[in-house]
Amino acid sequence: PFSTATRRFLISKEQFHAYLRAGGEEEEEEKDEEQVSSSQSEPPAKRVKAEELGQDGESQGNAAEEEKERPEKKRARGQNKSRPCMKPNCYEQSRLCPSVTQGRAGQCRFGPRCRFLHDVSEYLAGKPADLGRRCVLFDTFGRCPYGVTCRFGQAHLGDGHQNLVNAALAQQWEGKLLVRNGLSKDLQQRLRKRKFSFQKAEEFLRGLRGGKGGKATGGSTEVSNCTAPQEGLGDSPSSRGAEGAPSIPTLGPLTDEDVTKLRPCEKKKLEIQGKLYLAPLTTCGNLPFRRICKRFGADVTCGEMAVCTNLLQGQSSEWALLKRHHTEDVFGVQLEGAFPDTMTKCAELLNRTIDVDFVDINVGCPIDLVYKKGGGCALMTRSNKFEQIVRGMNSVLDVPLTVKIRTGVQEKMNVAHKIIPRIREWGASMVTLHGRSREQRYTRSADWEYIAECARIASPMPLFGNGDILSYEDANRAMQMGVSGIMIARQVPVGALIKPWLFTEIKEQRHWDISSSERFDILKDFTNYGLEHWGSDTQGVEKTRKFLLEWLSFLCRYIPVGLLEHLPQRINERPPYYLGRDYLETLMASQNVDDWIKISELLLGPVPPSFTFLPKHKANSYR
Numbered sequence: 001p002f003s004t005a006t007r008r009f010l011i012s013k014e015q016f017h018a019y020l021r022a023g024g025e026e027e028e029e030e031k032d033e034e035q036v037s038s039s040q041s042e043p044p045a046k047r048v049k050a051e052e053l054g055q056d057g058e059s060q061g062n063a064a065e066e067e068k069e070r071p072e073k074k075r076a077r078g079q080n081k082s083r084p085c086m087k088p089n090c091y092e093q094s095r096l097c098p099s100v101t102q103g104r105a106g107q108c109r110f111g112p113r114c115r116f117l118h119d120v121s122e123y124l125a126g127k128p129a130d131l132g133r134r135c136v137l138f139d140t141f142g143r144c145p146y147g148v149t150c151r152f153g154q155a156h157l158g159d160g161h162q163n164l165v166n167a168a169l170a171q172q173w174e175g176k177l178l179v180r181n182g183l184s185k186d187l188q189q190r191l192r193k194r195k196f197s198f199q200k201a202e203e204f205l206r207g208l209r210g211g212k213g214g215k216a217t218g219g220s221t222e223v224s225n226c227t228a229p230q231e232g233l234g235d236s237p238s239s240r241g242a243e244g245a246p247s248i249p250t251l252g253p254l255t256d257e258d259v260t261k262l263r264p265c266e267k268k269k270l271e272i273q274g275k276l277y278l279a280p281l282t283t284c285g286n287l288p289f290r291r292i293c294k295r296f297g298a299d300v301t302c303g304e305m306a307v308c309t310n311l312l313q314g315q316s317s318e319w320a321l322l323k324r325h326h327t328e329d330v331f332g333v334q335l336e337g338a339f340p341d342t343m344t345k346c347a348e349l350l351n352r353t354i355d356v357d358f359v360d361i362n363v364g365c366p367i368d369l370v371y372k373k374g375g376g377c378a379l380m381t382r383s384n385k386f387e388q389i390v391r392g393m394n395s396v397l398d399v400p401l402t403v404k405i406r407t408g409v410q411e412k413m414n415v416a417h418k419i420i421p422r423i424r425e426w427g428a429s430m431v432t433l434h435g436r437s438r439e440q441r442y443t444r445s446a447d448w449e450y451i452a453e454c455a456r457i458a459s460p461m462p463l464f465g466n467g468d469i470l471s472y473e474d475a476n477r478a479m480q481m482g483v484s485g486i487m488i489a490r491q492v493p494v495g496a497l498i499k500p501w502l503f504t505e506i507k508e509q510r511h512w513d514i515s516s517s518e519r520f521d522i523l524k525d526f527t528n529y530g531l532e533h534w535g536s537d538t539q540g541v542e543k544t545r546k547f548l549l550e551w552l553s554f555l556c557r558y559i560p561v562g563l564l565e566h567l568p569q570r571i572n573e574r575p576p577y578y579l580g581r582d583y584l585e586t587l588m589a590s591q592n593v594d595d596w597i598k599i600s601e602l603l604l605g606p607v608p609p610s611f612t613f614l615p616k617h618k619a620n621s622y623r
Contacts, residue, residue, distance in 0.1 A: 009563060009578045016577040020587060020595060096123040101147045103163075120148055120161050128538060130154050131605035136528045137536055142169030149537040151605075178326050179287070179533070181354040183319035191314035191349075200396040201344040208340065208388060270358050270400040270429050272330060273462055274479075275299035276503050277432075277487040280334040280360070283616055284497055284551050287325055288529035288544075292522060293496055297503035298488075300330045305362050308337035308346035322354055332358040332402070336365060338374035340385060344392035351397050358429070360402045361389065366438040377409050377438040380419060390426040400429035404466075407450060411439040414447075417454050424461040431458055432487050435467035452481035469495045471568030472506045497554035511568065513561040516585035520602075523548065527603045542608065545600050552596040553615035556589060 011019070097116035099108040108114050117123045128151070135152035137144040144150050147163040156164045190196045277300040278293045279285070290301045303321050310318035324331045333356050337343040347359060363386070365376030372378075379386040394401045403423055408415040416433055423431055433454055435446030446467025455463045462484035469475055469488050478486050488495040488502060495502055500522065505512050530544030559575045561567065580586035587595055593613055601607060 009580070011577055011579055013577050016579070016586075016590070017592070019579060020590060023583070094123060094126050096120070096149055101149055102145070103147075124148065124161070128608075131541065135536060136531050138164075138166070140532065141173050142166035142171075144536060146535060146537045146540075151538060151541050152536055176326075180324045180326070181319075181322045181356070183314065183316055187353060188314040188316070191312060196349065198345045198348050201341075201348045201392070204344055204392050204395050205341055208392070267397075267429075268357075268399050270402070270462075272300050272430075273484045275330075275485055276506060277464060277485055278302065278496055278503075279432075279466065279487045280305050280362070281497065284547070284554065286547055287323055287533050288526055288547070289500075289551065291325055291327060291529050292526055293500050293503060294325075294327050295525075296501050297507045298496075300332070301328045302331070302360060303333045305334045305336050305365065308335050308342045311335075311346050312342060312349065322350070322356075324355065330357050332356055332360050334360040334362050334404070336362040336370060336375050337389070338378070338382075338385070340388035340392045343389045344396055347393040347401075348396040351399070356399060358400045358402050359393065359397055360404055360432075361393065363403055363405045364432075364434050366406070366441050371438070377406055380405060380415060381409060383419070383422070386419075387422070387426055390423060390428055394427035401427065402430040402432065403428045404432040404434070406434045407437050407447060409438045411437045413437070414450055416450075417457050420454055420458045420461075420463070424458065428461070430462045430464065430484075432464040432466055435465065448478060448481055451478075451483060455482045455484070470498070470502065470570075471511070472509050473568055475506045476509075497551065498558050511561045516580060516582055516588060519555075519588060520584060523599070523603060526551070541604055545604050545607070546613070548600050548603070549593075549596050549613050550616060552599060553593075556591050556596070558588075560585060 095116050097105075097108055097114055097118050099105060100118055100120065105118060108118065127149075130153055131151045133152070133155055135144050135150055135155040137146070137150070138152075138156040143165045144152075144156050144163065147153070148157060148161050150156070158164045187196075276298055278290065278298040280302040281289075282304050285302075285304045290298075294301060303323070306318050306321045311322075322333050333350065333354070335343065335346060335350075337346065343361070350356065350359065362376060363379045365371070367376070370376040370378075374382060374385070379389070390401065390403065405416055405419065405423075414437070420431055420433075433451050435448055435451045436444065448465065448467070451463075451465040451467070455465070464485045464487050465478050465481065465483040466487040469478060469486055475486055499505075499514075501512055501514060527544055527548060530547060531540060534540040534543040557575075559569050560580065561569075562581065563578065575589070578586075578589065580589055587599060590596070593615065597607060597611070597613060
């Protein structure tokens with residue numbers, strides 16, 4: 001993909017890593033001598049294959065025999081399921097009690113049984129060295145809640161280790177809720193003790209159990225025309241109780257909202273046609289990353305896939321996936337589940353406890369862990385359960401319900417066109433179609449001709465297309481297919497993860513030859529957002545580093561626009577080894593995990609002793 005003028009940047013693997021090890025100190029004359037040669041007209045991988053054939057081309061038979069003798073090299077794909085646990089047993093040998101950090105030293109509820117330190121001097125004696133002189137939390141909000149545990153503590157610690165406060169700046173943020181959708185202790189206790197009341201969900205499930213043939217009947221009556229009378233609207237609560245239905249205990253005055261269900265036309269509308277939708281991205285689609293994409297022009301954002309059973313159990317780690325930053329003006333959450341009871345209850349739980357604009361059902365997840373339990377893509381083959389889930393969730397939600405699906409489970413056996421009309425009948429407000437089957441995972445090209453066919457079938461329900469969007473030309477071609485909008489996600493190579501400025505390119509209809517310093521500034525912003533979100537203590541710093549390294553495993557696939565012969569960069573296109581236009585650009589092009597760690601150390605200081613990292617996806621890196 002490199003132009004004739006820039007082929008001098010192409011080098012071998014050995015030269016590439018020698019350059020990085022030397023820190024980019026070679027002179028330009030030496031680099032030119034090493035790179036410019038007649039044999040460099042093709043990428044190294046192709047040139048090696050050509051040389052193996054021999055000059056007369058008669059060695060093909062011998063090469064075939066040698067190929068048979070060689071052990072078959074298995075392609076690296078899928079997840080690194082056996083990767084080592086990268087969470088340290090303890091972030092620090094001796095941790096300070098949170099009561100001391102929060103200025104309540106004498107109010108520790110564990111008293112003498114507390115396993116943390118209460119002596120600040122003793123803690124500071126074993127605390128790792130500070131990482132910098134400026135604390136992003138103090139500079140932004142006027143106060144750092146991590147106090148002496150902050151790894152940038154010298155920016156806001158005064159005499160006697162007192163935590164300083166910038167009163168004028170802190171007052172500007174007073175009373176403002178920056179991140180919503182947190183899990184309160186009270187709600188967590190109610191969920192763990194199973195004392196949360198699922199009134200609407202139980203009503204639907206009672207009707208489901210009483211229905212015939214397993215069809216969803218209870219609470220799922222849809223009214224196509226808002227002028228038509230809705231069955232049961234005139235019934236009083238007392239008359240319904242006399243018919244034998246269990247009465248629901250209420251607290252306070254009974255309002256119309258308690259009695260009358262919303263009609264489909266009265267639900268909040270999801271007006272996102274033609275907008276750019278950042279897909280839910282597992283692991284990498286965290287809140288700091290979404291803030292980066294929002295800054296570059298993403299219109300709609302969605303939280304990472306959350307498992308409904310974990311949410312119902314009150315797991316803090318799962319509820320963290322639902323958090324919403326105040327800059328995310330159109331925000332949704334994505335749920336995964338396999339059964340109507342848990343999905344319907346989870347929908348009601350979220351409807352009553354968090355602030356979202358839509359809820360999405362993941363019927364596109366291809367991983368075995370989800371598929372074998374009947375969730376994700378498996379729901380496309382379990383139509384009864386799929387219908388019950390959609391109808392049940394729609395009956396308890398006051399916000400629109402959307403569904404994300406694939407073309408099908410098996411390759412060359414598309415079934416989405418049969419399912420989409422039924423999803424529309426079941427009450428979904430929108431469908432997103434990923435143009436690959438489960439068997440294809442994230443390989444091959446997305447089938448946009450099929451997506452266009454499904455968009456016509458789905459009308460008037462909006463259908464968003466998903467797959468292979470890496471440039472504004474790709475986005476323009478996709479929109480010409482008749483879809484309502486495009487979702488930019490994690491296809492290999494990944495649109496939003498490989499270049500989050502893709503949203504800017506689409507809106508401004510241009511190719512952005514972004515410099516290495518500008519890309520490094522994006523990484524700086526991500527680390528600042530991460531420290532703000534996960535904390536500036538040792539635990540927060542290492543969590544930020546972990547997610548930064550996961551993102552770098554995708555960012556390294558970007559090929560600078562100024563080096564390409566044909567624009568844009570194509571999907572599934574892996575570049576040969578090349579030198580960037582400066583050392584930093586070359587470092588960012590490395591697919592070696594040790595070089596990613598080096599980048600993280602430029603931003604977050606040295607890694608802890610015995611630090612190890614292996615990316616989630618096998619195809620992403622090597623050591």
